[in-house]
Structures are given as C-alpha cells and as structure tokens.
Amino acid sequence: MPPFDVPEGDPFGPHNLPYGVFSPPGSSERTVGVRLGDHVLDAGAAAHALGSPYASLLARPTLNPLLAAGRTAWSDVRRAITAWVTVPAHRETVEPLFHPLSEVTLHLPFEVADYVDFYASENHARNVGRIFRPDAPDSLTPNWKHLPIGYHGRSGTVVVSGTDVVRPAGQRKAPSDPAPVFGPSVRLDIEAEVGFVVGVPSPMGRPVPLGAFRDHVFGLCLLNDWSARDIQAWEYVPLGPFLGKSFATSVSAWITPLDALDAARVAPPERTHELLPYLDDSDEEPGGYDLRMSVSINGHVVAEPPFSTMYWTAAQQLAHMTVNGASLRTGDLYGSGTVSGPAERERGSLLELTWNGREPLELPDGKRTFLEDGDVVTLSAWAPGPDGVRVGLGEVTGRIVPAS
Structure with a gap:
C-alpha cells in the first residue's frame, strides 16, 4: 500500500x-524519521527537498x-510535516522519501541526559504497602x-524497544x-510506565513552575522500568533503588509529541490533601492523560493499566524535581x-499481579510469578484523538536472556 494511503x-x-531515529535499508547512517501508518518518512530529506528552514534540525542522527x-x-x-503528508501538491516530492517500517532499523531516538523515575500511582503505592x-x-x-x-x-542503561534484557545478577537475601x-x-519484574522527554533546558537555581510544563517537555513514550525485586529488597534499606533498577530501562522507538495528545x-x-503552592494545579489546565495501556507476556495480555488514574501529573513531577533548583x-x-488501576487486571507489575508471587498468573505456556528467561514483554497503548480516532503510542518490547 502506498505510504499516503493510510487506512x-x-x-x-x-x-x-x-x-x-532510523537507518534506511542497507545503511548504517541514522536520521530523524516520522511514522505514518506502516511507513517511515525521512524527515530530514523531506525538509531539504521542500526547502524547510528546519532542515538542519531534522537531518540529524x-x-x-x-x-x-x-x-x-x-x-x-509538526505543522509542516502534516502538510507534507496530506497536501497532494507535495506527494510527488515526498513519496520517494518513505521507507517501509518493516525494512528500517530503529534506534534510541534521543541521547538521554538524566533519568528520574517516580511513584505516582496511588493504586500501585497502596498495593505495594x-x-x-x-x-x-x-x-x-x-x-x-x-x-x-x-x-x-541510570541514563546510560536506557535502551530502545527490541533490545534484549540480560537477567541481572547481584546480592539477595x-x-x-x-x-x-x-x-x-x-x-525479575516489569513496571508499565510512561516516560516524558524534556526538550528545553532550564538554568540551575531556577525552578520550573507547573504552567511551564509544555514549554519544556516535548513528548512522551512508553517505558518499562525492569526491576529485580530480590536485589531491590536487600539493597534499598535505608536508601532508594540502585542495582535492582539500573541494569536496563526500555523505551519506545517513537516519541509522541504532546500536541498530538490534546484530545x-x-x-x-x-486531591485528598491540600497541596503546597508549587504543586497546586487547581487553576491549571487538565494535567492528566487518558492513555489506555496493555501489558502482554509472550503475546498473552495480562494487564490493561489506565494512565488516567495517576494521582501525580507529569507537570507536578517536573515542578517537584526542579523546585530545589536542579536544572533540566x-x-x-x-x-x-x-501505572496501576483499581481492578486486579489493571495492575502494571508482576509484583502486584501475583501479589508478590503468592498468586501465580496462568499463561498458555505455564504459570508465572516473575519473569523467566525467554519471556517477551510488550507494552502498548493508545489515547483518544480528534474526531474519535485513536492516537497510537509506539510499543515497547524486551526479551529476557540468561545472566552473563
């Protein structure tokens, strides 16, 4: 099917x-791509061919x-790319610059600077408690x-979807x-999450207020915060997660811009407690996102967590992590x-789904308390879009391979 003819x-x-970010078939060079249906547009090449002033931003690895x-x-x-893929006058120029998604190599789409992870679902926190x-x-x-x-x-172990996850080793007791x-x-466990990608930096010593969220955050993606619960349990007292988390964090190859998720x-x-002023979002635009997530193990859906239930919003998280003067x-x-909802099938980790291993999941290929070598975990999601159409989020997949 031609790339423009999206169903x-x-x-x-x-x-x-x-x-x-992708490499075309037969090439090792990386460049920015935009997904349309089951094709990828070489955005840098399109920008150059159409004389865009933003070509220098898009023809990058x-x-x-x-x-x-x-x-x-x-x-x-975004406005220009929308025109390139919808206006018939651009079709002759742009069509040769598409590649079938199945034939390209996808890469980690951005260089990760710092990585912070939160604990924002009340349902998850209560289950863990x-x-x-x-x-x-x-x-x-x-x-x-x-x-x-x-x-x-640990930002250095953030990996793109499709990267194998080596079972971590460490101390446990x-x-x-x-x-x-x-x-x-x-x-070994999963954590079904959503990641937010910062674009515009901020100077040290200047907090980012709630209302500046969209001036700094470019978009979001699905994220799997792999967790070694036995290593984590032994090491995290009295400090926080360390080796039980830092071995791998998987993110989607596709970053969905916030502008695509307005609907x-x-x-x-x-809120059940009064918030301090820097976190009080009562006068701000709605800060939650209605993302419908799905978690599968070896192709079998085990959970469907609703992101709309998250107590703390991405804007509040950004405000909190900079309120002490930390820079972006x-x-x-x-x-x-x-991400966990109130129902049992809405829990976003095996820790909750199996109640710490006491209630194993029944899968077509056997019972699971935690992940086994060879298991393939896939996170997927969609959100309501304009005029009732769905906005798809790029999936996150990882396969567990034996420890080195």
Missing part, C-alpha cells in the same frame, strides 16, 4: 506523526537538536499525598537466609512510575 482510523495516521529548539519550532515542524506492610494502619507512606516520590536512575548470596535475580487530556483524580537538560527523561 481510515489508523492510530498512526496524520493526526499522530510520532518522531524517531538524534532528536536532541529538535528537542532543544523549543515549542515554537516544535509546532512549526499492603504487600510489604500488611499491619500498617495506612498502606501509604506519610509523605505520599504531599509530594511526588521519585529516585534518580531472603528472610530465611542466614547471609546474603550472589547470583542472578530470581524475581486525551483529562483531570487527575480528586535537553534529553532528560522521567518516568511516571508504575
């Missing part, structure tokens, strides 16, 4: 146009120059409703063990934290 209702139609260009450039480029603190009077920690809890991760042992993790904006859940850099990535 009506295709979630990757001209209303979407996510950005990625990474999205970072475009990310750094700012909101006006983001809107101008009930699992590990069953006798506590409240399953939430005392600070949870007052600030978005997060930790700093079960409650019944007399001493810690070293070896491959036996409680998916929703109000977050009702182009390419910063921050994760939402595990």
